Amino acid sequence: MSTVDQLLDTISLAEAAEFIWAEAELLDRQDYRPWLDLWTASGLYVIPIERGDGDAATRLNIAYDNGDMRAARVKRLKSGFAISSAPSARTVRTVSRFVPGDTTRGVTVVRCAQTLVEFKFERTRVLAADVEYHLVRGPGGIALERKEVLLLNSDEPLWGIGYLF
């Protein structure tokens, strides 16, 4: 198999799950700098508000981050100067119900369910989400081309969130 073939080779569900679990642990540990390295240069991190089809670029989102915005977000969360994340809520998340999506050449789509529990100020709260991953093989292994986190209550009142999904 040539290098190009290897890069375009579909990522198996088992490989994807392993990658997504490792990412989930990074995020729960708030180890954000290595998380930034999981992305392709063109990768998009989207947390929509509205449900249903439509181009997130033309809608208001909770987050719509390219590489620059992700880096700025991580800098902010780790700076120690943002009161909502110094410290942020603690989180524990589980990711499961992995299902292969419409995979095109070079991009493997995986949909899954995420349940996250956060704790801060004597309060424990749960946030569930449908997550869609667009994964590619890069020189350093699997990389994120797009991650879209659709919260169950995305279009209802949330609260200040000082961590990453």
Next chain:
Amino acid sequence: MTAVMEEEARNFAALVQDDRVHTSLYRNPAIFDEEMERIFKNTWVWVAHASEIPVKGSFVKSWVGNQPVIVTRDKDDRFHVLLNRCRHRAATVCEKKKGKTSVFVCPYHGWSYDIDGKLRSVPHSAVYGEDFDKADFPLVSLRVEHYQGMIFATFRDDIEPLVEFLGPAKTWMDLFMKQGAGHPVKTMGEHQFRFNGNWKIQLENTTDAYHFPIVHKTFIDSLDAETGNVFDVLGQGGWVEDLGNGHSLMVMIPDLVDLEQDADIPERFAALAEDLRAEGRDEAEVRRIVRAVGGTGFNLNLFPNVACSMAFFRVLRPVSVDETEIRHIAIGMDGGSEAGNRMRLRLHEHFQGPMGFGSPDDAEGWERVQRGAAAGDDLWILVNRGQDPLVGHGAGSNVGDVSAETGMRAAYGMWKRMMEA
């Protein structure tokens, strides 16, 4: 509820002084209940923007204080604000956020209402007997008036017209709407979040420039140097002003008061300017749109529940004495440049919302206020900053330093007036 709390809720005048307000205003549920009656049922309360109900038959759910309402546009383009409660056995007749319909049907026994609230039909009505008159049971309808697309409702038929209530604030609403760059302003989605704190903590915050460089340091740090200077809000000769009736103004960036004043294109909007040129717009229009897209440099706080806040509408809803819901409604140009509107969305996401670079820190600060307010038996909240007007300021003789707590004093003055009435 303790006897002390009930006593506090009978003597409102003693709780608000010229330079301080008593902590019970944040934590006494009896006072909260009185506020819902004495304030939210006795003044003009913002319910919607006209663009949320753009065509005949459209509706959007909203609130007046703690009462759920539906805001509708009828076939003659008149606005209605209807209590969301079937006249039969009280079920809500609408649980869809917004949409278009010709009828609201109660899901319980099938009573149906026209978009203007009239009771249209009642299943098996013969059993009610001959003297049952549908005209006696429309959805309860509030008085509605609007200015600059902002729709307000009130339970009171005998208070002053909306435009009188707004007074000098109207001039600032006019300036705010210049963000349409020659088009009407339209809403473009919203962020919603709740915090565990009293509604007046948010009301105060809208004209609180003092917190900005502290709480929003990480937002400012995320900007390029040129934009960071623009957001040096305490250092640009801004001011705050009491506009009467509890309304107040805080100008943080005087250069961004009148968006129709021509200005150079800032570096951060150079790419947008290129996109606008590619849309076939001439240089004057490019400059006008770029300036409008960046938003205004002021916050206009309209007592009791809405603000025109730099580049968006900020709406508060009291939920309970220690819980408040906030909406940050994005706005854009209705019929204007798509590239410009996309940029506005990205700018809104940058600061606002549950994961913005600004709002979560505001929410945390407000929760900290509520948590701290649990301490102390007879302590006060200070709003005495900058009581003396600035001397020789270009905006007039009755303005305070940009970081003065003039806006809070204005709101609490109105609070006292309404609670004592």
